Amino acid sequence: MSFFAPGLEDAFRTAAAELGMCSASRxxxxxxxxxxxxxxxELSDRLGRPFPVLDAVAAAVLEGAPLRGVDPGEVLATLAxxxxxxxxxxxxxxxxxxxxxxxxxVRVGLVRxxxxxxxxERIADNYAGRLELVEMxxxxxxxxxxxxxxxxxxxxxxxxxxxxxAWLRVAGDDVRPIFRELVGWDVLGRPMSLYPRxxxxxxxxxFTRLA
Amino acid sequence: xxxxxxxxxxxxxxxxxxxxxxxxxxxxLVASGAALSALVVSLSGVSTTGRLLAGVPWDxxxxxxxxxxxxxxxxxxxxxxxLAVRVARATRAAPGLxxxxxxxxxxxxxxxxxxxxxxxxxxxxVLILFRLMGVSQRYVTWTLATLLVACNLGGAATxxxxxxxxxxxxxxxxxxxxxxxxxxxxxxxxLTLLLAAVFGLARPARGLxxxxxxxRLTVATLSAFHRGVRLDRRALLSGLLPLAGMVAAxxxxxxxxxxxxxxxxxxxxxxxxxxxxRLGERLARTxxxxxxxxxxxxxxxxxxxxGETGVFRDAARLLAALPLPPTAQVAVxxxxxxxxxxxxxxxxxxAALLPVAEVLAADHPPxxxxxxxxxxxxxxxxxxxxxxxxxxxxxxLVERASxxxxxxxxxxxxxxxFAPVGLLGFGVTLAVALVATLARL
Numbered sequence: 088m089s090f091f092a093p094g095l096e097d098a099f100r101t102a103a104a105e106l107g108m109c110s111a112s113r114x115x116x117x118x119x120x121x122x123x124x125x126x127x128x129e130l131s132d133r134l135g136r137p138f139p140v141l142d143a144v145a146a147a148v149l150e151g152a153p154l155r156g157v158d159p160g161e162v163l164a165t166l167a168x169x170x171x172x173x174x175x176x177x178x179x180x181x182x183x184x185x186x187x188x189x190x191x192x193v194r195v196g197l198v199r200x201x202x203x204x205x206x207x208e209r210i211a212d213n214y215a216g217r218l219e220l221v222e223m224x225x226x227x228x229x230x231x232x233x234x235x236x237x238x239x240x241x242x243x244x245x246x247x248x249x250x251x252x253a254w255l256r257v258a259g260d261d262v263r264p265i266f267r268e269l270v271g272w273d274v275l276g277r278p279m280s281l282y283p284r285x286x287x288x289x290x291x292x293x294f295t296r297l298a
Numbered sequence: 299x300x301x302x303x304x305x306x307x308x309x310x311x312x313x314x315x316x317x318x319x320x321x322x323x324x325x326x327l328v329a330s331g332a333a334l335s336a337l338v339v340s341l342s343g344v345s346t347t348g349r350l351l352a353g354v355p356w357d358x359x360x361x362x363x364x365x366x367x368x369x370x371x372x373x374x375x376x377x378x379x380x381l382a383v384r385v386a387r388a389t390r391a392a393p394g395l396x397x398x399x400x401x402x403x404x405x406x407x408x409x410x411x412x413x414x415x416x417x418x419x420x421x422x423x424v425l426i427l428f429r430l431m432g433v434s435q436r437y438v439t440w441t442l443a444t445l446l447v448a449c450n451l452g453g454a455a456t457x458x459x460x461x462x463x464x465x466x467x468x469x470x471x472x473x474x475x476x477x478x479x480x481x482x483x484x485x486x487x488x489l490t491l492l493l494a495a496v497f498g499l500a501r502p503a504r505g506l507x508x509x510x511x512x513x514r515l516t517v518a519t520l521s522a523f524h525r526g527v528r529l530d531r532r533a534l535l536s537g538l539l540p541l542a543g544m545v546a547a548x549x550x551x552x553x554x555x556x557x558x559x560x561x562x563x564x565x566x567x568x569x570x571x572x573x574x575x576r577l578g579e580r581l582a583r584t585x586x587x588x589x590x591x592x593x594x595x596x597x598x599x600x601x602x603x604x605g606e607t608g609v610f611r612d613a614a615r616l617l618a619a620l621p622l623p624p625t626a627q628v629a630v631x632x633x634x635x636x637x638x639x640x641x642x643x644x645x646x647x648x649a650a651l652l653p654v655a656e657v658l659a660a661d662h663p664p665x666x667x668x669x670x671x672x673x674x675x676x677x678x679x680x681x682x683x684x685x686x687x688x689x690x691x692x693x694x695l696v697e698r699a700s701x702x703x704x705x706x707x708x709x710x711x712x713x714x715x716f717a718p719v720g721l722l723g724f725g726v727t728l729a730v731a732l733v734a735t736l737a738r739l
Contacts, residue, residue: 092508098512205523209523213525
């Protein structure tokens with residue numbers, strides 16, 4: 088007998104649209120794990136191939152590595168001295184932890200791109216006014232010597248890493264000189280073993296800092 | 299029938315039909331129809347544009363705009379999203395129970411805010427829940443169609459829930475308490491019958507595969523969507539307190555004071571916007587439903603032009619001349635009203651039928667006629683998916699949600715899928731309207 092109802096893929100896609108691929112995977116794997124490893128294995132069997140981030144998260148749990156809380160300490164260090172932080176791509180678990188840890192003097196913006204199908208207003212409502220939604224046309228206004236641009240990485244393997252397509256919209260060659268830091272935060276912690284559908288490969292060296 | 303009477307009636311009928319057939323151009327169509335009607339009555343010497351504009355029930359428009367703005371303040375408080383999370387948790391995302399609670403919620407909410415707003419408040423979160431929990435075509439059809447019928451019933455339950463009742467209140471045909479006391483129990487009776495038929499016999503969730511883990515995932519995901527969302531207490535109080543004050547004033551302030559329902563609403567809306575601070579200013583500038591307001595304004599001009607030619611008096615006389623007992627004449631009027639609404643939608647039908655009802659009310663208990671008319675219009679609004687604006691809006695939102703059934707096939711809510719539930723809602727509501735009205739004659 089199955090642990091899950093038939094519409095599991097649509098459910099995950101809905102969750103990932105508003106929480107981010109990795110945060111949604113963590114949520115699904117955590118709930119499944121409370122029913123035992125067989126539930127996690129079934130989840131991985133059914134959703135692993137279409138969603139390789141979930142496959143990686145489930146694989147880690149099945150290998151015995153528990154899902155831990157998010158520690159933003161390392162990325163905080165890379166952001167020291169910044170007054171404006173613009174984020175491209177979204178991961179709820181990680182941005183929640185980062186915004187909580189950041190000083191109130193740091194302005195935090197989230198670039199509004201067409202890649203995320205979630206409810207943007209609700210996404211911002213979760214941050215009690217700390218997170219500003221920034222239109223693509225206005226993102227250059229966040230640039231400056233004390234500004235940083237951050238995105239989430241899905242595993243680093245040698246010289247390459249994978250990011251949400253939103254990153255490519257903001258991180259062109261003309262953008263590098265106008266932000267002090269281009270920070271990549273590896274939220275997966277391990278390379279994906281399947282073809283990274285939904286994501287884009289970029290050189291790890293295109294970031295000034297990795298965390 | 300004079301030329302002016304025939305021409306203005308033809309313009310009204312053609313415009314209403316055209317706007318129903320071509321909703322993307324409906325505002326331009328009614329604006330053109332209103333201009334043409336004014337031209338006909340002016341050139342024929344029946345009336346003037348000034349007189350037509352003076353006859354527009356501005357108080358009704360003030361009520362619509364004012365209530366809309368108070369609703370926007372309430373929406374900004376994020377109350378409804380948080381309530382949906384509570385409901386999902388309390389029902390543990392059990393499909394049948396969830397549908398039942400949402401139908402009840404829709405009835406309650408649409409009694410306080412207009413139907414479109416009620417739908418826009420609840421439907422997005424309902425559709426997210428559908429995507430998270432996994433649904434079947436049958437479940438979506440029965441749940442959403444019942445939700446639409448409940449929305450219409452809730453709108454007719456109070457004098458501020460939907461346009462027909464607001465028109466009765468604004469025109470002074472009925473007082474707030476009088477309408478509430480008579481209409482609310484009847485809509486509640488219709489809702490009870492509907493719920494018994496839908497959840498007792500049809501059972502939308504029948505055959506739907508659900509597992510405890512999927513239900514938990516649904517609740518956990520929806521909770522995660524709202525993990526940091528907090529109730530905006532200032533916005534909530536700014537909306538709720540003036541609304542409570544408005545209801546109290548509508549109940550207690552006698553008409554002899556000269557303070558009418560529209561002035562009470564105006565003051566209440568101003569208080570809500572002032573209380574909300576900068577948010578209030580932003581809402582007043584950006585969230586007035588200009589489309590609905592202009593649509594009704596042009597409609598009133600067209601109906602006023604037809605009224606000036608004496609057509610409604612003639613229609614009422616024709617009705618009175620039918621070789622039927624008076625109670626049967628009223629029954630014919632109510633059934634015709636419901637069917638006309640099914641084709642033309644509530645706004646145009648109510649605006650055109652109220653003058654006829656006013657003539658009938660001279661010979662029968664007025665409150666029975668007016669409440670009967672409001673319920674018949676409510677029944678008609680549920681007959682077809684296209685009978686009320688809420689129907690096509692729901693259809694569009696369902697399409698946009700890209701729902702899939704258990705077999706992977708796309709799930710939708712089209713005209714024919716809605717029809718059985720719509721017919722059930724129509725029959726139940728009209729039966730209650732007929733029984734209650736005829737018993738009062």
